[in-house]
Amino acid sequence: MRSPRRHPLLVPALLCALAVLAARPTGTSEAVDDGEDTHSAADAGINAQVLRLYEDAAVATQQYEAGRREAEVQRAQAVRFEALLDRERRGIAVLNEDLGRIARAQYRSGGGLPITAQMILADSPDELMRGQRAVWQADLAVNNAIDKSRRAEQRLAADEAKAEAAWQELDRHTGELAALKKDIEAKLDQARWQLQGQADASVTAGSCRGAVRLDQPKTGAMKTWVAPVESYALSAGFGSGGERWANRHTGQDFAVPIGTPVRAVGEGHVVKVSCGGPFGIEVVLQHAGGYYTQYAHLAAVTVDQGERVSPGQWVGQSGTTGNSTGPHLHFEVRVTPEMGSAVDPASWLSARGVSLG
Template identity: 75%
Template sequence: MRSYRRHRLLVSVLLCALAVLAARPTAAGEDPGSDTGTGIGPATGPSAEVVRLYEEAAVATQQYEAGRKEAEDQRTQAQRAEALLDAQRRHIAALHEDLGRIARAQYRSSGGLPVAAHMILADSPEGLMRGQHAFSQADLAVNNAISKNERAEARLAADEARAAAQWQALEKRNVQLAALKADIEQKLETARSELQGQADAAVAAGACRGAVRLDQPETGFTDGDWVAPVETYELSASYGSGGARWSSRHTGQDFAVPIGTPVRAVGAGRVVKVSCGGPFGMEIVIKHAGGYYTQYAHLASLAVDQGERVGAGQWIGQSGTTGNSTGPHLHFEARVTPESGSAVNPVSWLSARGVSL
């Protein structure tokens, strides 16, 4: 797995870079006191907040999935406990029936008189002994039946309490999971809104704020020489499709993703264009080996500068809905020149490089 986390610079190189940046003129619309345009030091602001929340969301999702599995296990255990309780209730009913049967048998065998009465009325020692034996046997049977019944009822009460506790724990866990998910979604929505607001302001001014240097989380998504431009997505408008939104035909492939979604370079290359304004809003164009170019448009933030070299899977920006856009998505093109009008089918182009969308 490749990692595109920034490596520490040697002190001498850092000093040179600082000297160059100190002499660099401030871009229009860029806050001289902001650290989002230089990439030196930890980045702050809505871009960093969205990144942090995406990382929290990833952890929360893992917790949610683990909790959901735990809840399913609890549900299975509770249902199994309910089945055992039903079996225990049937067993107790059978014990009650046994007690009744013993009582009825004693009544029939004693001619309607209790066993003790037969012993008192015995007319011989042998009759008395038989009566005593019968009394002992009957007393033992009754005591055994009563003892079994009491133990079964005690087990039933304990198991019912345990089953109720399992259902309560399940309900509590589900409430916690729902609250965790809702909290992350609310925070993400707030951060995305702020990020898009700043992006719209930059596009309206026609000046990008500069690259926001953010540590990039490691991901297996970067394996291979070519990758998809976003990790998870739904395909929307396709290459060549028609509609009132475009002057002729759609020139790229749209990926429906939320604002702030990491956008990645599909392959190694050099950034030849970074711009704000116009129908594409914030956009990046990268030149790849073989003379092909890829475009990433309607972004909400930039993570690279013009002239920079990038690797396959490197985070180059965050998706948004700047420019001529009807909703959050990434517009992706493959071209034979860096300019519009030279696009080829990006799905086929990526497929030829081993990337299936």
């Protein structure tokens, strides 16, 4: 028979077992982790979608420009048709004048008399024959003029149809290209702001989403130093004044749409990735010679802290996070990783063979 004094020991043993079981990961928590991975993958999808739509938009723009040049050729052809039509209309007017002149001449010369009347009124057979020849020649001239006028009118009608078809084809082709371009740009704009929404959420939470791994461009043949974005319009420059800055502007702004790939200007490594503060999402790189470059107001980053980068490698995508009044890249060159040590980025890049003109 078991001793009743051993039963109280079961309680602590059961509590320890329950504590161990509670500390182990459950199937529910693993599912949450998988959901977070799926969410991250979905987030990365919008970054890639923006880049793909940029490529589609570039192709559509090229097609649109090619179509526009083709439309100019068609327009010139249609104008030539119109000029031909004008000449033909003037020619028909001349033919009609000739017909009227021939008809008036016949009336004055009696060309309209019937043959019986001419035979009665003729003084001699020779006069009769001369009159007949004149009548036949007049009739031949009239018939030729009428045939020529009819052929001209038929050509005019055909050319008018060609001209109308040319204008209709021009309008159709131009409309199709414009609709294609507009559709892609609308999709791109929607994707851009979806990407920006994710970035704003990260900044609000003060937590970066982590590097988004995108298909990087080939950088092997690139120069040692490049501009931070490939295509841009310069906006606020270094040292410029304004209400948006406490003192003077500390960098060079590049006006680019949301999602534009931002490039490392030179070889270096990532010393900072931050998602809060006035610069929003930012990346800071360290380069040889004791210089640092900053890329701010991003919508996403494509590198991790400590990672080495090559000239032209994408380090992020532009956006309008932080204290930003619109989509652009804020680019700085510093002698320390932190703000307050900025130098003129345009001059700095120019000394390395990169002109921002």
